[in-house]
Amino acid sequence: MKKFLKLVVIVPLLLVGCKDKGSNEVEVIESEDDSIENETLVIEMDVGYEALAESIDYYLTDQNFNGAALVSTGDKIIFTKGYGLANLEQEIPVETNTKFQIASVSKSFVAVSVLQLMEDGLIELDQTIDKYFPTMPNANRITIHHLLTHTSGLYSSNDYGYGGRYSTENTVDDLLEDAYRENNLYFEEPGVSAIYSNLGYDVLGAIIEQVSGMTYEEYVRVNIFKPTGMKDTLLNVDGLVFENFAVAYNGNIEEGYRARIFHPSYGYASGGVHSTVEDLYRYDRALANNELISEESYELMTQQYTRVGNKPYGYGWYTNLWIEDTISHPGNLVGWHSxxxxxxxxxxxxxxxxxxxxxxxxxAYTIARLVLANVE
Structure with missing residues (x-):
């Protein structure tokens, strides 16, 4: 135990090494779906990891974390807890079932969807996208693989900044139209360099719609959220307010102000999903057990194809970033981080x-190192 406590003391130091007010009344809608499958997956901490859980709790508290956390090894939950406030004005605490917008963590759902369609023989990774976007510049040279790896050459200088129709419902056509009209859409040679592109993943969402005959929201709900039991996860394209939904704040949670509200469709496929730590753990279990895609497709998704911002990237995930044999992805939108x-x-x-x-x-990387040092 003394050896373990020594590790706890140095945990805050590890982070340095790995770093490279008013409210409106609205109708609150219950989001639980009785048709969701796999609700037998119980979210509770394993009693065999009390000391490790205590260390994680100490670390997150020391870092003034405000949000929800879940840490597991295999099918055992080491630690899960909510910290701070989901709503400052109403003093509503964060719980483990509090919903957050997860921003770019949403991109992994796009990758899984594409690989599902590939397994069904409906899409090929090396096919060009001119079939779906015949008038887009370079569409006859941009492939599905390019879009997944941010190597399409397609990006917008206004990628989810403050411009565009951020507060109203959007389609991919709207986003493309804004990009063209504002002269902010740039193209580089496909396959040459990696440029992080939210718009590229929104284009993939539109391709998934054309191939599947469903809206992207319907596709991920039917083929990912429902079969994995993610009852509190949704692509909120209608901009509704749901129960247990956190409020986003700029700056410090206690002194900050409400963040600018982005209509969820503005994030669309690349960043519009809302979820909880509990549901994302259900997603993790489905990936581990090859319930959504085959082992071969998982290997395709998690291998490195390029470097985005000098960080190794696969399909919808960074690969082996700072910790070998891992995949990870952050999400960042004003007031929301994941x-x-x-x-x-x-x-x-x-x-x-x-x-x-x-x-x-x-x-997350510091916590992962701590767990890897203390589990078999």
Missing amino acids: MMLRHNEDKVTVILLTNHDESDMNM
Whole structure:
């Protein structure tokens, strides 16, 4: 035990090494879906990891974390807890079933959807996208693989900044139209360099719609959320307010102000999903057990194809970033920040969701190292 406590003391130091007010009344809608499958997956902490859980709790408290956290090894939950406030004005605490917008963690759902359609023989990774977007520049040279790896050359200088129709319902056509009209849409040579592109993943969402004959929201609900039991996860394209939904704040949660509200359709496929740490753990279990895609497709998704911002990238995930044999992805939108990290051999999963701008999501890597040092 003394050896373990020594590790706890140095945990805050590890982070340095890994770093590279008013409200409106609205109708609150219950989001639970009685048709959701796999609700037998119980979310509760395993009693065999009390000391490790205490260390994680100490670390997150020391870092002034405000949000929800879940840490697991295999099918055992080491730790899960809510910290701070989901709603400052109403003094509503964060719980483990509090909903957050997960921003770019949403991209992994796009990758899984594409690989599902590939397995069904409906899409090929090396096919060009001119079939779906015949008038887009370079569409006859941009492939599905390029879009998944951010190497399409397609990006917008206004990628989810403050411009565009951020507060109203949008379609991919709207986003493309804004990009063209504002002269902010740029193209580089496909396959040459990696440029992080939210718009590229929105284009993938539109392709999924054309191939499947469903809206993207319907596709992920039917093919990912429902079969994995993610009853509190949704792509909120209508901009509704649901129960247990956190409020996003700029700056410190206690001194900050409500963040600018982005209509969820503005994030669309690339960043519009709302979820909980509990549901993302259900998603993690489905990935581990090949319930959504085959083992071969999982390997395709998690291998490195390029470097985005000098960080290794696969399909919808960063790969082996700072910790070998892991996949991870952060999500960042004004007031919303998230991180999901999983070890490919199922040794550790870390999920962090927050509703203010002052939590460092790289804490997930520190927690993962702590778990890897203390579990077999």
